[in-house]
Amino acid sequence: MKFIIQREQLMNSVQDVMKAISSRTTIPILTGIKLEAQEDGIKLTGSDSDISIESFIPREADGIVYVEQIELGSIILQAKYFPDIVRKLPQSTVEIESEDNFKVTIRSGNAEFHLNGQDAEEYPQLPKLHTEDSFELPTDLLKNLIKQTVFAVSTVETRPILTGVNMKLTDGELDFVATDSHRLASRKIPLAKETNTLTFSSVVIPGKSLIELNKILEDNQESVEISVTENQILFRTKNLYFLSRLLDGNYPETSRLIPDQSKTIVYGTTKELLQSIDRASLLAKESRNSVVRFQTKPNNQVEISSNSPEIGKVVEEVTAKSIEGEDLKISFSAKYMMDALKAIEHDQVKIEFTGAMRPFIIRPIDNDQVLQLILPVRTY
Amino acid sequence: MKFIIQREQLMNSVQDVMKAISSRTTIPILTGIKLEAQEDGIKLTGSDSDISIESFIPREADGIVYVEQIELGSIILQAKYFPDIVRKLPQSTVEIESEDNFKVTIRSGNAEFHLNGQDAEEYPQLPKLHTEDSFELPTDLLKNLIKQTVFAVSTVETRPILTGVNMKLTDGELDFVATDSHRLASRKIPLAKETNTLTFSSVVIPGKSLIELNKILEDNQESVEISVTENQILFRTKNLYFLSRLLDGNYPETSRLIPDQSKTIVYGTTKELLQSIDRASLLAKESRNSVVRFQTKPNNQVEISSNSPEIGKVVEEVTAKSIEGEDLKISFSAKYMMDALKAIEHDQVKIEFTGAMRPFIIRPIDNDQVLQLILPVRTY
Incomplete structure (x- = not known):
């Protein structure tokens, strides 16, 4: 050679x-x-x-x-x-x-x-993938699908299937879903018409594979071909061939977790909420998931606060764009909320609550393709 | 408050x-x-x-x-x-x-x-320093004195005194010396006349203190006032007060280590030598101090090589500006040589050897203020 x-x-x-x-x-x-x-x-x-x-x-x-x-x-x-x-x-x-x-x-x-x-x-022979089940996506869109979901996979092996991202394709709509059972991240996109005949629902890609794939792919609009077999998935660009095993098992049905109504809706600026929650989490360095309190106030104010008895407390009022519905007091993981707000990739955000004990949803203000769901923590 | x-x-x-x-x-x-x-x-x-x-x-x-x-x-x-x-x-x-x-x-x-x-x-009261023994330096010069010497302090506690940098002031010349007994780094500068009366030789500043001081000081020409007592040293700028304890004990007399004659002198380009030695050290990742061989060749060539039986070997010829004196084959730590060449801060370098078993000296080509000394390793 x-x-x-x-x-x-x-x-x-x-x-x-x-x-x-x-x-x-x-x-x-x-x-x-x-x-x-x-x-x-x-x-x-x-x-x-x-x-x-x-x-x-x-x-x-x-x-x-x-x-x-x-x-x-x-x-x-x-x-x-x-x-x-x-x-x-x-x-x-x-x-x-x-x-x-x-x-x-x-x-x-x-x-x-x-x-x-x-x-x-x-050197072992790489398996050759024989499949007709393939479709194409622009690279930057695939990277978005990964970035907006993969952070929510489980990092513990108690339910191995949750360490992966569930990729579904039905009626020409591609959906990435990840959940660690405390929160859920989902991103949907419509695919080009010619892939309408392709359908699959039980494909679960290891989170680690998607994280590495995202590092390798450049942020451009060139096409990635995605091919799926029973136990493997192949991502192929002009000069790259990325093969990952799939996770075995049935991914839980997640659609029933998502509330279809809400009692309180808060519209706000993503960055302001993110920075305020970041500050409120500063005093809880010891605990892995610091909990912050979120409370609606008159005049479109939201009070974000947290309390660590030995160290001190922090409180901040953020002006929402508007607040609709019932008054609300709720507590949640600062980390989950920050992850979700970062994944929104939109200046303005809409948060829909169904009471202090129910999961709530974060979405871009005018876009249903991204959905972040968080289970609250009981403190009140 | x-x-x-x-x-x-x-x-x-x-x-x-x-x-x-x-x-x-x-x-x-x-x-x-x-x-x-x-x-x-x-x-x-x-x-x-x-x-x-x-x-x-x-x-x-x-x-x-x-x-x-x-x-x-x-x-x-x-x-x-x-x-x-x-x-x-x-x-x-x-x-x-x-x-x-x-x-x-x-x-x-x-x-x-x-x-x-x-x-x-x-909170404990910081000791107040009472001394007349102080002198001033521009900040950027002090930073240079530190950077060109502190890397050579010992990192093991077998001889605690060697974990510090020896600061000497005699006849209006300020000298920083560090050695871990395998190599030595020294930088001298003349001080302004009015400090001619000040003399000290046994001041040893912990390497760690100088590393932190160098991080804090900005690279400008504002003045630093340095005051020394028996067991403490104070660096003071307009708004900063940096106090360090000194190391106890006698610093070894290092001047006798420095050869006053040489048998082979190699003049070369600092960056070329540095990069070539860096490459030669790549195959010895396992050993903490990889050893490279350095051999003069005809036509102003220097052969830099290393050999790791299991992994492979590397050899490279570098064109020296000139080579004077006897032919030479010598081996030394790649890391020490790279540290020394980086500390030279000059494009052209002069390396003076006194045979394969004797310490050798690296200096900028036209400047005696910086001196780096390395003990060779016996392999031939």
Whole structure:
């Protein structure tokens, strides 16, 4: 195997596939990066067997030559050393060459590294996904779907299915839902007409996979193809192939959790509410989920407060845009509320309550695609 | 106590005094910040009893009003909560008021914090320094003296005196020296004439104190006054008072370590050498101090290489500006060499060797004020 490659492109691809590599894997060869010199370019692969990522650097794209002098072959290099070497090479091009005994030479300028590689034949074959069940999304929209939901997955393994995001597709509407049973985050989008025939409801993607995917995808409008089989999901862009296992089990039916009526509605400015709740949570550093109180007052005022007997208390009035319905006193986790308000991605927010003991809903003021639900805490 | 203060100035002062506060102190009241409202401004104090920092915010400076409505008094607030509260307050001004029962109210905009303070009478009195032994330096020069030496202090407590930087003043020349017995860093500067009468040699400042001091001092040419007593040192700027204990004991005489002749001199570009040694150290991640080999070659070439049998090897030729004297093969710690080259702060460097087993010296090419010395490692 041999090729000469642009260092920057190689670095980007290495960083992408590194997101799948874990130093704690039980399969030693998976601590390596697979390099494959193909006719039309270089393919890098990283995997921890839950997530597998392939990044492809084409020989040439848009008239720019990225790879030259390709001699076919493949090799495994240790992920512990290879990324730092690539990052610190002195020149903008890198020559990589492997011999029959798996010795690899990396040259750039006057620097020359000789590394002990491993036989690429020993690297597990990534499963090939055979499916017709695929649809496309702009990358930035997929990133939004992830960011607005994935923070709400459960981080404890008592109900493993809740550590994933439920992806549903029905009647041409795509819905991401995550819940840890104390709060729920959902984002819906309409899909293009041609995918109307596709339907699935039991797809649950590990939260960790979506977090890594979101890091790798660039915020642009290029298309991502999403393909689903019974136990795997594939996200594919032009040069990236991101494969994740799916979670086994039935995701709970969440739609019945969402109240269909409300007794108090507060309209307000997202940032003002967020900052005020942030301040109210400052005195509860010790407890993991600090609880704040939220109380409607006359003249469109909302009082946000919290009390930590030993340290002190904090109280603040925020002016709402308007308050409709009954007076309300409610307590909730500051962290959940801040997560929800950050995920709204809209200046103005509408909060719908159904009494102090019932879940409440946070939405952008004029948009039903994003829904955040929080269960209150009983303190009054 | 009461005052209204500019939030930004308060924040800066809080951050400064926080550098002295440790949550692991054995004296509970030292986990607090002392606030003192004086006639002419507000004084903040933090201390871990090794380092004490006072930061003063004047009522008014250069025609700008920083503090208003001062009512004299003082209080202790918990350092765990107060900085975050100040950082997150909604308005640019803050009102702080304490009552007789040590309850403190912090107001900014609509936000109101009520904190339980502590009696300032319980806070230890900072020692007052009585000395005539003081001299002045521009702040940026003091920062340079620290940065070019402090990294070389010992981090192990086997010889506690080596965890400090030795500050010497003789014949109007100020000298900072640090060594961990494997390497040595020294920076000298001439002082203004009027300090010629001042002499001391046994002052050893804890490395940790200098690191914190360097973080607090801004990179400007304003003057720092340095005063020394038997067991303490005070750095004072217009609004900052930084007091550190000194280390007990005799600092070793280091001048005899420095060779006064050389057999090989290599002149080169600091950045090229630094980057090449950085690359050569990449394969030795496991060992804390990776060793690189340095060998002179014909035509002003220097070969820098390293070998980690299991992982691989790296070799690189760097073109020196010139090489004088005998051929040389030597091995040394990559980390020590990189620290030294970074501290040189000059594009061109001169490295003087006296054989493979003797300490060698790194200096800027045309400047004797900075001297870095490294003991080689025996591998050949």
